[in-house]
Amino acid sequence: MEDIWVFIEQDDGELEGSSLEVLSKARELGEKYGYMVSGVLFGSDVKKLVEEAGRYGADRIIYVDDENLRIYNAEVYAKAMVELARRYNPNTILFSATRNGRDLAGRVAIPFNSGLLAHVISLDFDEEGRLTGRVPGFGGSIAAIVKCIDSRPQLATVTPGVFEAKTFDRECKYVEEKLEVDLTPDKYLVISREKSPVKDISKSEKVVVAGQGTGGELDIVYELAKLLNADVGVTRPLADRGLAPRDIQIGSTGVNLKSKLVIVLGASGAPHFVSGIKDCDLVISINKDADAPIKEHSDYFVVADIFKVVPKLLELLRGGGDA
Amino acid sequence: MVRVDFGNRERLAELMDREFYKCYQCGTCTVNCLLGDSLLVRRTIRHIQLGITPENGYIWKCISCNFCGAQCPSNVDIAHIFRSLKALKYEEKNYPEKVNEVLWNVYEEGNPLGSPKKERFTWLQKTGSSDEYDVLIYTCCMAAYDKHGQDILMRTAYILEKAGLKVGFFTDSSCCGDAVYHVGDDYFYEEVANQNAERLDGYKAEVILTVSPHVYHNLKNLYPRYNARISTPILHHTQYLYELLNEGRLKLGKLEARVTYHDPCYLARYNDIVEEPRGLLEAIDGIEFVEMPHSKRETLCCGGGGGGIWLENEEARDVTRRRLDEVAYIDTNVMATACPYCIRMFEDESKVLNMDLNVIDVTELLYEALVQSVKAST
Amino acid sequence: MLRNIIVLLKIVPKPEEVVFNPETKTVDRSKARNEINEADKNALELALKLKEKYGGKVITLSMGPPIWDKYIRLGVAMGADDAILVSDRALAGSDTLPTSLTLATAIKKIGDYDIILCGEESSDGGTGQVPPGIGGWLDIPHVTYVSDIVEISQDGWATVKRTIKGGHELVKIKLPFIAAVELGSNKPRFPDFRRKRWAEREFQLKIWSLQDLGLEPDKVGFKGSKTIVSELEEVKPAERRKEVLSGDLDELARKLYEILKENI
Ligand SMILES: Cc1cc2nc3c(=O)[nH]c(=O)nc-3n(C[C@H](O)[C@H](O)[C@H](O)COP(=O)(O)OP(=O)(O)OC[C@H]3O[C@@H](n4cnc5c(N)ncnc54)[C@H](O)[C@@H]3O)c2cc1C
Ligand SMILES: Cc1cc2nc3c(=O)[nH]c(=O)nc-3n(C[C@H](O)[C@H](O)[C@H](O)COP(=O)(O)OP(=O)(O)OC[C@H]3O[C@@H](n4cnc5c(N)ncnc54)[C@H](O)[C@@H]3O)c2cc1C
Ligand code: SF4
Numbered sequence: 001m002e003d004i005w006v007f008i009e010q011d012d013g014e015l016e017g018s019s020l021e022v023l024s025k026a027r028e029l030g031e032k033y034g035y036m037v038s039g040v041l042f043g044s045d046v047k048k049l050v051e052e053a054g055r056y057g058a059d060r061i062i063y064v065d066d067e068n069l070r071i072y073n074a075e076v077y078a079k080a081m082v083e084l085a086r087r088y089n090p091n092t093i094l095f096s097a098t099r100n101g102r103d104l105a106g107r108v109a110i111p112f113n114s115g116l117l118a119h120v121i122s123l124d125f126d127e128e129g130r131l132t133g134r135v136p137g138f139g140g141s142i143a144a145i146v147k148c149i150d151s152r153p154q155l156a157t158v159t160p161g162v163f164e165a166k167t168f169d170r171e172c173k174y175v176e177e178k179l180e181v182d183l184t185p186d187k188y189l190v191i192s193r194e195k196s197p198v199k200d201i202s203k204s205e206k207v208v209v210a211g212q213g214t215g216g217e218l219d220i221v222y223e224l225a226k227l228l229n230a231d232v233g234v235t236r237p238l239a240d241r242g243l244a245p246r247d248i249q250i251g252s253t254g255v256n257l258k259s260k261l262v263i264v265l266g267a268s269g270a271p272h273f274v275s276g277i278k279d280c281d282l283v284i285s286i287n288k289d290a291d292a293p294i295k296e297h298s299d300y301f302v303v304a305d306i307f308k309v310v311p312k313l314l315e316l317l318r319g320g321g322d323a
Numbered sequence: 324m325v326r327v328d329f330g331n332r333e334r335l336a337e338l339m340d341r342e343f344y345k346c347y348q349c350g351t352c353t354v355n356c357l358l359g360d361s362l363l364v365r366r367t368i369r370h371i372q373l374g375i376t377p378e379n380g381y382i383w384k385c386i387s388c389n390f391c392g393a394q395c396p397s398n399v400d401i402a403h404i405f406r407s408l409k410a411l412k413y414e415e416k417n418y419p420e421k422v423n424e425v426l427w428n429v430y431e432e433g434n435p436l437g438s439p440k441k442e443r444f445t446w447l448q449k450t451g452s453s454d455e456y457d458v459l460i461y462t463c464c465m466a467a468y469d470k471h472g473q474d475i476l477m478r479t480a481y482i483l484e485k486a487g488l489k490v491g492f493f494t495d496s497s498c499c500g501d502a503v504y505h506v507g508d509d510y511f512y513e514e515v516a517n518q519n520a521e522r523l524d525g526y527k528a529e530v531i532l533t534v535s536p537h538v539y540h541n542l543k544n545l546y547p548r549y550n551a552r553i554s555t556p557i558l559h560h561t562q563y564l565y566e567l568l569n570e571g572r573l574k575l576g577k578l579e580a581r582v583t584y585h586d587p588c589y590l591a592r593y594n595d596i597v598e599e600p601r602g603l604l605e606a607i608d609g610i611e612f613v614e615m616p617h618s619k620r621e622t623l624c625c626g627g628g629g630g631g632i633w634l635e636n637e638e639a640r641d642v643t644r645r646r647l648d649e650v651a652y653i654d655t656n657v658m659a660t661a662c663p664y665c666i667r668m669f670e671d672e673s674k675v676l677n678m679d680l681n682v683i684d685v686t687e688l689l690y691e692a693l694v695q696s697v698k699a700s701t
Numbered sequence: 702m703l704r705n706i707i708v709l710l711k712i713v714p715k716p717e718e719v720v721f722n723p724e725t726k727t728v729d730r731s732k733a734r735n736e737i738n739e740a741d742k743n744a745l746e747l748a749l750k751l752k753e754k755y756g757g758k759v760i761t762l763s764m765g766p767p768i769w770d771k772y773i774r775l776g777v778a779m780g781a782d783d784a785i786l787v788s789d790r791a792l793a794g795s796d797t798l799p800t801s802l803t804l805a806t807a808i809k810k811i812g813d814y815d816i817i818l819c820g821e822e823s824s825d826g827g828t829g830q831v832p833p834g835i836g837g838w839l840d841i842p843h844v845t846y847v848s849d850i851v852e853i854s855q856d857g858w859a860t861v862k863r864t865i866k867g868g869h870e871l872v873k874i875k876l877p878f879i880a881a882v883e884l885g886s887n888k889p890r891f892p893d894f895r896r897k898r899w900a901e902r903e904f905q906l907k908i909w910s911l912q913d914l915g916l917e918p919d920k921v922g923f924k925g926s927k928t929i930v931s932e933l934e935e936v937k938p939a940e941r942r943k944e945v946l947s948g949d950l951d952e953l954a955r956k957l958y959e960i961l962k963e964n965i
């Protein structure tokens with residue numbers, strides 16, 4: 001039986017949730033078209049991770065346990081993936097379109113001369129078994145239906161958050177592989193890292209988004225979020241200025257929200273930004289420009305200066321009013 | 324012993340139209356600089372006199388208000404010296420990073436804000452274009468992309484039309500280049516100036532009207548220095564409206580208000596336009612006009628000039644506040660002025676200070692008075 | 702001193718000016734103004750900074766139609782020493798595989814390179830697949846989401862700052878390499894308008910055809926691609942109520958408060 005592979009990303013022992021979404025989607029496609037579904041996991045001391053990943057719909061998890069694979073390394077991971085794929089000859093390899101997933105997929109495509117679908121938002125096979133997906137372009141306002149042709153393996157990266165991770169009550173095999181290539185990095189060494197835990201806001205129910213209109217003064221934004229029990233996101237320029245981590249940037253090059261409620265404070269509504277809030281249920285935006293394009297993407301569009309209206313709102317929320 | 328670098332001094336002299344030779348180091352400028360003593364005005368000029376190029380950094384804070392120049396007993400055009408220094412530093416590619424963003428915005432979108440080019444005139448209702456106008460209005464970027472500014476533009480047009488004039492907007496305008504001039508990019512400025520002059524020549528109009536003293540100053544006084552010549556007369560709206568008033572073409576009703584007037588630097592100090600706006604205000608029946616301690620050529624500054632409004636010049640806020648203190652002192656809550664930068668700066672800062680102050684353009688009061696008179700006659 | 706620093710410049714339509722024609726199902730770029738892809742400007746800025754520090758020659762490379770000329774010259778005005786445009790009708794329809802192959806072949810032809818810089822992704826296709834692809838074709842290391850090149854040492858290694866989930870890491874990478882530079886990681890310098898005049902009037906842009914590169918036409922374009930676009934569709938924004946609230950601040954705050962109360 002032919003195989004759909006899903007690259008299961010982990011970082012120093014922490015599983016990347018969005019890979020599991022892709023795995024569950026692969027399960028669905030596997031059922032539909034009769035493919036076997038394999039998760040492929042690289043890491044060091046991965047016993048626990050492998051078992052965890054196995055619950056999300058894989059028939060088997062193929063893994064390589066090597067100290068050199070503890071964290072992502074573009075050179076080493078590509079070497080490992082290419083050798084493994086040559087050995088097994090899978091029909092398809094799917095990656096979550098995280099930074100590392102996109103980095104790896106782009107490199108792996110070359111030696112196989114494979115078609116690679118970019119950060120798809122839907123995924124299927126056509127009647128000839130060609131991998132097909134919708135690829136957003138132009139900042140997310142347009143999507144192309146793109147197919148792989150004459151490719152083996154066929155490749156795609158999948159936008160995080162579009163599919164749901166589901167656990168399955170089924171048996172999963174665990175296959176440890178030893179590679180022939182030397183996995184010691186030769187031209188690419190990760191020498192230090194600085195990271196702080198970030199909350200994954202892609203699944204938050206309520207988010208307050210700060211745009212440039214806040215002038216980068218995020219105090220009232222955090223205050224509002226706190227009172228609403230919401231998370232905070234930002235537009236790209238604020239992340240560019242280092243005022244917030246990239247991980248909470250909303251938009252086509254950031255997180256796509258699926259929240260029940262988003263409050264957008266002082267963002268103009270550029271296409272690259274609004275593609276990140278289009279799947280949210282209720283959008284309230286506050287902007288002092290009555291014609292800001294964000295109006296078209298809001299359920300309630302409040303024309304006001306944030307610094308005038310939000311403090312009043314905070315007061316009401318704190319129970320300062322008669323409420 | 325201090326040695327004079329004659330070569331460098333000559334170079335600087337040429338760049339600055341020899342202004343610094345007039346300085347006899349009295350120090351009046353340093354004491355008076357609206358930004359306090361951080362600009363070391365006198366010392367800067369001393370260095371130049373010795374042929375030493377001042378170090379970079381603080382010169383970028385100068386908001387070119389020329390308050391110092393107005394106090395100088397020897398009449399040195401000090402703001403010009405500072406702007407020349409900026410040009411020199413720009414040439415050496417030694418300038419604040421923010422400058423890049425402003426210039427890209429002007430280049431890509433035709434305004435320093437970076438707002439989309441195609442939205443410059445979305446507020447303009449009527450599109451009826453014609454080949455000939457009595458008055459062609461050149462908008463200021465600040466006004467075109469700002470609700471309040473748009474009101475001012477529309478009201479100015481309304482008043483003019485009521486006076487029986489055919490009014491049009493210069494819709495293929497881009498930024499007049501004020502910001503480009505003040506960050507010192509002479510080559511880009513030359514291109515902007517010539518492009519605008521050329522496009523303006525494509526219109527037939529009796530006068531070109533600007534609602535911004537900066538646009539006015541650029542078109543009228545700076546463009547010619549960059550070989551960009553505009554054949555049509557250029558007037559600031561207060562000048563033109565004042566003419567109409569004197570010709571008896573403005574019918575103004577009554578308004579009850581206590582009003583002061585803030586002279587924008589580029590009207591008062593740079594172009595000596597001080598009587599016209601006052602004349603307009605005083606022509607409105609019922610207005611009680613009050614002067615602030617500093618007025619006319621001695622006016623204070625909003626803090627937004629010299630490119631300051633685009634470069635996030637934090638220290639300029641003190642300048643804004645100093646003026647607002649004077650408004651509070653004379654106890655009025657209507658401040659008329661005649662510049663989109665001034666309006667933006669004062670409006671924002673008075674909000675921060677929670678002042679009960681209405682910052683408006685002279686035009687807006689005229690508009691109200693006109694509406695009153697229309698009401699009265701029907 | 703560094704050898705050549707090659708910067709990849711793609712010219713793209715301004716995203717907000719592209720319109721989709723639902724009838725023909727095509728993208729109308731004709732009314733959109735073009736610009737240098739924003740992230741590529743960041744790459745060029747980084748290259749110019751490296752040149753100032755370590756020497757070398759900055760050469761821009763683009764693959765596209767001749768109308769890109771004007772924008773490529775803008776790159777020269779920003780400070781690039783030389784510029785090359787690969788242009789050939791046979792390249793039309795290239796997906797990322799032949800695009801990266803063509804660019805890699807051109808890079809080989811330029812030769813003598815130490816660092817190749819490009820944007821993290823383009824604002825139109827936006828696949829981000831070209832940079833690792835070029836690394837693959839040239840068999841040199843690639844590194845993506847780079848916000849800075851911190852140091853280049855004498856022994857032929859560079860230290861780069863790469864954005865990762867929750868922060869960043871420092872990667873030591875061996876020259877020559879290709880780096881994809883993060884959008885917004887620096888402030889691109891404004892072109893020198895004196896140089897721009899020269900770039901527009903006197904600078905000779907090199908235009909290379911497939912033949913110049915020695916590439917077979919069936920390796921590129923539609924024929925060389927391993928993906929096909931079967932259809933384009935507009936991603937319709939969700940229907941929104943677009944209710945505008947304005948007026949008195951206290952009332953606004955109260956209305957907002959009520960809407961929030963209803964919805965949480
Ligand atoms: C390839 C590419 C990818 C991109 N990806 C993303 C992405 O993933 N996410 C993203 O966000 N952007 C992205 N961008 C950038 C995007 O195009 C816009 O530049 C960005 O979204 C603008 O951010 P903003 O709305 O915060 O700022 P601005 O456009 O500057 O808008 C600020 C708004 O605040 C309002 N305002 C100002 N002051 C106040 C006040 N006191 N009270 C109320 N309102 C006020 C203004 O009226 C204005 O509408 C991308 C761009 C490119 C080219
Ligand atoms: C809506 C849409 C969807 C698409 N989907 C796919 C897909 O799924 N798979 C696929 O293989 N192709 C796809 N393409 C085609 C792809 O966009 C083109 O092949 C394009 O020529 C290169 O890819 P990119 O713009 O995505 O580059 P990216 O990889 O996003 O570009 C990264 C950097 O590479 C450099 N670069 C890229 N192209 C050039 C160039 N022509 N000249 C100079 N430098 C360059 C730039 O520095 C750029 O910043 C799609 C195109 C569209 C419009
Ligand atoms: S006030 Fe005039 S004369 Fe006196 S130091 Fe300043 S520039 Fe010189």
Ligand code: SF4
Pocket residue numbers: 355356357358362364384385386387388389390391392401402405
């Ligand atoms: S022009 Fe204004 S800011 Fe500049 S030195 Fe003179 S007083 Fe100070």
